[in-house]
Amino acid sequence: KNQVEQSPQSLIILEGKNCTLQCNYTVSPFSNLRWYKQDTGRGPVSLTIMTFSENTKSNGRYTATLDADTKQSSLHITASQLSDSASYICVVSARNSGNTPLVFGKGTRLSVIA
């Protein structure tokens, strides 16, 4: 069964600190992996997309890594800001899937405090 597991479920950090969110998946055959940021009560917004051949991709203070062998991804946030407080959702796309190709994780709820 295609699944995406994220950890931790929630995280509280001080403003200015770094943090890393984890995503493990069992989706196969793998097509790509995206990290979305979802502010409370709003729709998710894409941060990064990674394909099988990509190991690292950055978007400002956000850096995503992908290990396709171990089926793990991480999202590292540097020098966190209060506006980073949101849910971060890992979404894995299955290639040529007969069912829905997008498998969502439950998300990690990040709270950045002053």
Added chain:
Amino acid sequence: ETGVTQTPRHLVMGMTNKKSLKCEQHLGHNAMYWYKQSAKKPLELMFVYNFKEQTENNSVPSRFSPECPNSSHLFLHLHTLQPEDSALYLCASSQDWGTGEAFFGQGTRLTVV
């Protein structure tokens, strides 16, 4: 803005009411989706439309009825809902079904009383 617009943003309805959620995308995408997001649960796919044709219905109760009159508009008609249907309903679109990035609307926060 993501190019996907949902209305209304908030909706409170009684269990005997009939209401509709609207989604519009200006991205020229061919696929549109309805998702349900309940508290502490991952997004649940409800319906998929590809080129205006429904390609997927994930065992959604018949009290939810989708409509896709054209590739830019998607509706979700609601009737005789239950309190457990209260959730954030998200519309998304992508270039084609299952490919490309999914762009999400802001969602409609639905409360059934």
